[in-house]
Amino acid sequence: MKISFIGGGNMASALIAGLVGRLAAGPDIQVVDPNSEALHRLNGQYGVNTAETIGARVGESEVVVLAVKPQQMREVAAALRPQLAQSRPLVLSIAAGIRGADLSRWLGDYGAIVRCMPNTPALVGMGVTGMVAMPGVSEKQKAAADSILRAVGKTVWLADESLIDPVTGVSGSGPAYVFYFMEAMQQAALELGLSAEQGKELALETFRGAAQLAAQSSEPVEVLRERVTSKGGTTYAAITSMEQAGVKQAIVEAVKAAAARGRELGEQMGRDA
Ligand SMILES: NC(=O)C1=CN([C@@H]2O[C@H](COP(=O)(O)OP(=O)(O)OC[C@H]3O[C@@H](n4cnc5c(N)ncnc54)[C@H](O)[C@@H]3O)[C@@H](O)[C@H]2O)C=CC1
Numbered sequence: 001m002k003i004s005f006i007g008g009g010n011m012a013s014a015l016i017a018g019l020v021g022r023l024a025a026g027p028d029i030q031v032v033d034p035n036s037e038a039l040h041r042l043n044g045q046y047g048v049n050t051a052e053t054i055g056a057r058v059g060e061s062e063v064v065v066l067a068v069k070p071q072q073m074r075e076v077a078a079a080l081r082p083q084l085a086q087s088r089p090l091v092l093s094i095a096a097g098i099r100g101a102d103l104s105r106w107l108g109d110y111g112a113i114v115r116c117m118p119n120t121p122a123l124v125g126m127g128v129t130g131m132v133a134m135p136g137v138s139e140k141q142k143a144a145a146d147s148i149l150r151a152v153g154k155t156v157w158l159a160d161e162s163l164i165d166p167v168t169g170v171s172g173s174g175p176a177y178v179f180y181f182m183e184a185m186q187q188a189a190l191e192l193g194l195s196a197e198q199g200k201e202l203a204l205e206t207f208r209g210a211a212q213l214a215a216q217s218s219e220p221v222e223v224l225r226e227r228v229t230s231k232g233g234t235t236y237a238a239i240t241s242m243e244q245a246g247v248k249q250a251i252v253e254a255v256k257a258a259a260a261r262g263r264e265l266g267e268q269m270g271r272d273a
């Protein structure tokens with residue numbers, strides 16, 4: 001499968017790392033990015049082809065992944081537009097916020113667009129991606145999009161494009177919340193006299209183990225939490241402290257803020273389009 005990535009930054013690198021060696025037929029990947037250092041690194045690590053500007057090779061691709069910042073999407077779409085006539089590739093946009101209808105218009109009323117919201121654990125094959133197909137996407141193209149994102153983790157298809165912003169809030173940005181929680185646990189470990197290494201291992205294995213337990217258990221996470229929490233015991237002291245500080249509500253608000261920012265970016269970028 002011939003895939004072109006437009007943008008070779010953090011998320012593209014995570015997808016490429018996950019894809020190389022995971023897709024049954026090794027993909028033929030080209031990355032376009034004006035940043036020559038990023039290209040050099042990607043070529044060295046994954047042996048991908050590189051180019052600093054969008055050229056004819058992009059037009060020969062079956063799939064084009066748009067992995068630039070939302071603010072760059074319109075300009076990139078204008079450069080991409082003349083190349084689409086050749087192979088009519090499937091366009092996968094991973095940009096937060098950018099609405100399918102705006103992207104379609106910028107590409108010249110192009111229909112074959114799937115909006116995806118992946119996350120960086122794709123780098124280790126454990127990503128999760130929310131996806132929605134625009135009306136011009138064929139079943140075959142939908143299956144191709146699914147196979148690419150499934151090579152780097154799980155996929156969740158959405159019935160409505162408006163659900164992409166909530167997915168962005170929950171899982172697109174989600175790894176950052178987990179790392180933030182881990183930072184706090186590691187800081188506490190240090191303040192309580194454990195070494196940095198011990199704190200890191202204890203926090204990391206607790207996350208890994210708890211996630212695996214939640215994945216394998218038929219019980220809801222509330223029940224799993226209650227099983228750790230003896231009345232009047234240590235966990236009870238910790239959860240009471242978090243409840244008093246409003247931690248759960250703060251997390252709910254944070255996820256909603258991320259979703260709202262996605263929506264706002266889409267509105268801003270789509271304005272005057
Ligand atoms: N980082 C993450 O965890 C996730 C990011 N995303 C989305 O992925 C997209 C990229 O985000 P990141 O990789 O984090 O950003 P990044 O800043 O790491 O990468 C963007 C890349 O685009 C390149 N670029 C700029 N102008 C270009 C142009 N005209 N043509 C080609 N390349 C160009 C930059 O040089 C840079 O390497 C964003 O739209 C973001 O919303 C989606 C899910 C998760």
Ligand SMILES: O=C(O)[C@@H]1CCC=N1
Pocket residue numbers: 096168172173
């Ligand atoms: O922070 C961002 O805007 C991107 C989208 C989801 C994760 N990172």
